[in-house]
Amino acid sequence: MQRYFVPEDHFTEHHVVITGDDARHIQKVMRMKPSDSLICANNKGKAYLCAVESIDGGQVCAVIKQKITGNSELPIQVTIAQGIPKADKFDTIIQKGTECGASLFIPFQAQRSIALWKKNKKDKKRLRLEKISKEAAEQSHRLYVPKLSEPMDLDQLIAYSTSCDYKMVAFEETAKSGAQAGFPTLLKKMNKGDRLLAVIGPEGGLSVDEAKKLEDHGFVLCGLGPRILRTETTAIYLLSAISYHFELLNCEVDD
């Protein structure tokens, strides 16, 4: 069933008012009529089964039928600090990373990042990425739309990392050396609600200097298997493995 994130102040006790692009989507794409069902989520952890009540130009009013139970969020909070990649790869990372449960994305200006987020294009880029993230969160039945931070350089990322419970770096050289225990060892230590910061290099990978500096600041260098993953595949691998570990493998996390 179609889902929409609706700002919390558009909810009243029994109704939801949907405006803007989503109202247009309901009318023009979904061609909904009064009494048709949809799900409205408030991006604060709650979602409701609703029925269209009235459609009036740019505004759709829906009546709340019932609260939807069940939690589709990962038990740990994962921040992906992604070395800024070329072209539209960040779009893919945001879309797939949202589907796979990330909480926050940090564009990380790594030494080998070729693309820069130029000031004059930054706002437009942010709007597009936020739209991709919202749509992916709706499609995958998330309860929250992941956040997108301002771009950070290495020092900013290290300063930010002090607020996280666990921190890791997906590092190809560790993968090559065959040391694969770091990542599962880290996950086994984590409890429900803990925050993990995972740093992923851009196309050329992280430099040895960057990896060393992160390691000096308490980041665990982790290999992610013996195959070399493209930068845009790494976040999906990481989040899928986290989902498998916590949500499927019955590795119960302590409350």
Added chain:
Amino acid sequence: MQRYFVPEDHFTEHHVVITGDDARHIQKVMRMKPSDSLICANNKGKAYLCAVESIDGGQVCAVIKQKITGNSELPIQVTIAQGIPKADKFDTIIQKGTECGASLFIPFQAQRSIALWKKNKKDKKRLRLEKISKEAAEQSHRLYVPKLSEPMDLDQLIAYSTSCDYKMVAFEETAKSGAQAGFPTLLKKMNKGDRLLAVIGPEGGLSVDEAKKLEDHGFVLCGLGPRILRTETTAIYLLSAISYHFELLNCEVDD
């Protein structure tokens, strides 16, 4: 280091001859000169560190320096039977699925597959997909290029499945019902070299009839977490989880 798959009959005891697109790539894109290093793999499980010896028009001759040890292949053989998706999503699935270790891809003509592989375009499509697969296998340091079968319908897929040790279906409805133990339970049963066939629906998912028929033929219906994954994300999730299970989590598989 740049890797190329070279047909086995281009290898002699001490030399490799590279022709065609790869020879052009070495000259025009990599701009290699004599004595530059590269890796040549024979798609039979062996890879060698080589050095360019001579470049002569459409042909590059390289001398074999040493055999490369280490295995980058998943310990189990995974076949992805992918419900044929729309547009260029199969390209993504082949590329990322190759990076993540798949052995074989079967385009599966599911009830809800909108796209058909028309006869007149099938050969061109196959050539493109094989090229994507070869390049992804080179980039990710695989020892084998995954194979691509002819498209199959449900009955053909069921007939094929008798040759596999384990078979599963990624089924959204199982995910929705909260039953997540099926997939890890299956993996825990598997031993090194076993063959797993995993069926993934197209955009609209598998129909209940298709899932039922597969289940009747011994396929295990498996949920892959509480979030609804796009069809092109599902294979990557599945293969990443398999890699995590066998390659990282130290779930040693019996020889």
